Amino acid sequence: MDPAFLNQLQRIVGAGGVLHDPLDVLTYECDGLPHLRMSPAAVVLPASAAEVHDVVRLCARARVPFVPRGHGTGLSGGALPVAGGVLIALSRLNRVLEVDIPNQRVTVEPGVTNLEITRQVAPFGYYYAPDPSSQQVCSIGGNVAENSGGAHCLKYGFTTHHVIGVDAVMPDGELVRIDGALTDAPGPDLLGLIVGSEGTLAIVTSITVRILRRPETVQTLLAAFDTIDAGGAAVSEIIGAGIIPAAVEMMDALAIRAAEAAVHPGFPETDTVLIVELDGPAAEVEALFEIVKDICRRCKATSIEVAADEAQRMRIWRGRKAAFAAMGRVSPNYYVQDGVVPRTKLPEVLNRIRDLERRSGLPIGNVFHAGDGNLHPLICYDERIPGQSDKAVEVAAEILSYCIDAGGSLTGEHGIGADKNTYMPQMFSAADLALMQRVRNALDPLGLCNPGKIFPTPRLCGEVPGPYRAHPVEKAGLAERM
Amino acid sequence: MTDGRAPRSADLSAVAQSAKADDAKGRAFDANHPPDPALIDKCVHCGFCLPSCPTYALWGEEMDSPRGRIYLMKGGLDGRAPMSAAFVRHFDACLGCMACVTACPSGVQYSPLIEATRGQIERRYDRSLADRVFRRAIFAIFPYPARMRLALAPLVALQAAGLPFDKLRASRARRGMQGPRDDRRAALSCLRSPAKRASYGEARRSAGGAEAAGPPSADRSAKEPVKKYDVERRTRRTRRKTLGISLCGFRGFCVVRDFFTRSKAVALRPKAIGLRPPGFFRHVRAMMRLAPRVTWKSLTARVPERTPAVGVKRMTVGVLTGCVQRLVFPNVNTATINVLSAEGCDVVAPRDQGCCGALSLHAGRLEDARCFARSTIATFDRAGVDRVAVNAAGCGSSMKEYGQLLADDPQWAERARAFSARVRDVTELVIELGEPRATRHPLHLRVAYQDACHLAHAQGIRQPPRDLLRSIPGIELLNLPEADMCCGSAGIYNLVEPDTAEQLGDRKARLIDSTKPDIVSTANPGCTLQLRAAASRLARHWPIRHPIELLDASLRGVEISDI
Structure with missing residues (x-):
């Protein structure tokens, strides 16, 4: 990278805020999706919104592409660096700026973790509803970028339903305030545009979120089923009965085994478990819980267990939330996919996935938000066995095509990122994609802000999509990737 | 002779060549016990x-996170990360908590990953001379109580001459902070009488809001009004006064003292680890700042070798008296x-026990650790005990690892x-003993319990010390934020990486202070020293005691300050 440019970066964030030693930037080459890798030319660690502003302005002036990154836990390669570009890591922007309990609002910087917001307001009896499984580490800035959900978004909605205002640095370096604090702000819904744009339209530097009062009662039930069909039927019936649970989660045998090995949540050894959580006024929860139990029994649940206390409830959730990361205990590598199907199609798609598992020989675990039909198949493979990582990608592509066939979507909450942009044309027509591109070009005409994400991009000659593998030119030792 | 020599030199040159080849390929590790790729793949x-x-x-x-460090290890194996100064610094920065x-x-x-990486670094990386000398000195002194006693003896003389190091530190307290000594004296005098103690707690709590903005005011309102010194002015005046004393030796001493004890303001911008390791004098300064308060009595204190059980005997327990513990905190052993x-x-404290090997084990000096382990096992086997009680978290965790070692x-x-x-x-053992026998007298104290890493993370012991403290009537156990994050002590870390350790110590002290405790409790001597130094930089002087000391005080019905 141009030393003059590095100098200018250092002038903004100080010498300790710019990393360009190959060893240091090596650790930034991937996020939570480690098979997509690319070393950035430099990593910048701004410590204030003003510094982010200056860095973006500098990049825009010098025409250097930049990629925002929180704590690097994304599962779609949304923070995958660009060769020769700058990675703007927001981990040092981790202050809670304002806790406004009477107005039920909290304003934080993007590097604050999701769980930290709840920690801040818990003493007052409040919490922040969206709860991605990585909530203890994922940054709220990343949540805004990916429009993260979580187990409880069935009842409470996604990040976009809880963000009420942001300060954002636009790709040209302009600092804007997009405020939805009023119930019906005039003008187009710019906030809706920014949330879920995967860091391609702006970098947010402060976020105001809504917090909710803790429900009076929360009850959690763990039901075991012999077949995935029975579990799926139970989910459909519960929701069909007009009950909106706070969460309905399903896990299959492989995922249960991994979670059990990691955090011992006390899951039964069975084919499928269903976690149903109801919250609200005690009388309502009590009454609805009986109905849920009845439905589970009718759907041939082999065991039904209700969490006796908060400790057991937390254990169940720890088991569910650790499930992805715990796959490291049963497989050397895994590839988590994120697709959505209409709830009623769950059993059908899940059986197709089981078929695929038998055909491909790769074990596939399933952990998913059953309530909204958001699947998270975990494809286990071993990258040391030649051909397995390619196979895993093929399997993932096939699963996504099942989702689209069933009238679903490519992603529920992890985003498209660099991982699934090649599948976009399967779901959207050329005109749909062109409209999205036009919006993007309007805000980022130079294409500097997180390029290569969401939209399919042409590849190098001889390059195939999927996990990193050496390009034929690299293999021949003729060129080196930065 | 010649037969033997020829192949050996050939071997050596082969090794050197392969090492060079490794470096050229950017590989940080050689084939001799590198970090296990199978363990890395789990990440x-x-x-x-x-x-x-x-x-x-x-x-x-x-790169200074566990995930980043494991990624660097992977890079070191793949040939993408050479063993450069930067590489070594990122592993030096790890506290091993x-x-x-x-x-x-x-x-x-x-x-095992960090131990293997550190083993390779020790073998293959050339540290600076100062670094080498300092590290070697630590391992030559700390595990040997007799040598340690000799090393600490000059401190006794200095402190007896009225120059206790914590007071030197306090006199250089942060700008804007006020009269720390008064505060400490107030805290301790209050602890002596129950009535005063209650009022002291009240005063501190009610002063809580004001304290956040200003200096601690304890029971200042109750005593005669203390003049509000501007600290900067006061220290300048004190200095002028001391310089005025026409003792050129003392003046020289002041200069040296200031050099070793001066505290730097914490930069707003996080100061990440530099490429250069701290210099020799920085190490020495860190040592001076952490220097414990010792007396001839503490240095020569001995616990009885055999103490009989009160009432019906439940079991025979051996007590590890520790190296630092027995010289610096003999009260913990007595308690x-x-x-x-x-x-x-029935309690047995064998006279002939030595170091348990924890320091060596955690620094990757496995051979030393094995020697210490064998001798410790032999000592306690001879004593014929049912359980071995350990009151230092670091020692306990290494002794529980003897099986693997x-x-x-x-x-x-x-x-x-x-x-x-x-x-x-020891906290685990007290809970394991079951139904308490001795009467617990009330201690009206707000206690902040800080988890020692080698207790909470290495041994998984979080609840027993808390249960033990809760079993004392009158104790209010405070909810300390980040209680299980390292205070920066981490064995010898605060000596070899003082800058990072001080940043962590300051962070910890501020969090502890936010809970307004009367007393802080932690179960490891290293943590106690680290917290004390950090507290004095913040001009706070909560007493810091092992949970077992609090229980002992409760059993005896005495005051904390009298222990």
């Missing part, structure tokens, strides 16, 4: 460990013996396993 890069890592919390840099192991859902065993005997244990030694493997199975932390 799925999820990042759940990040918020638990003290260095990531300080600097927010990926193992908080990441607690946080990891994939079950990555970080401990341990008192409590265990009051709870019905000596697994390859056929003569000792079985014995070591059996020994490790008998080791208990």
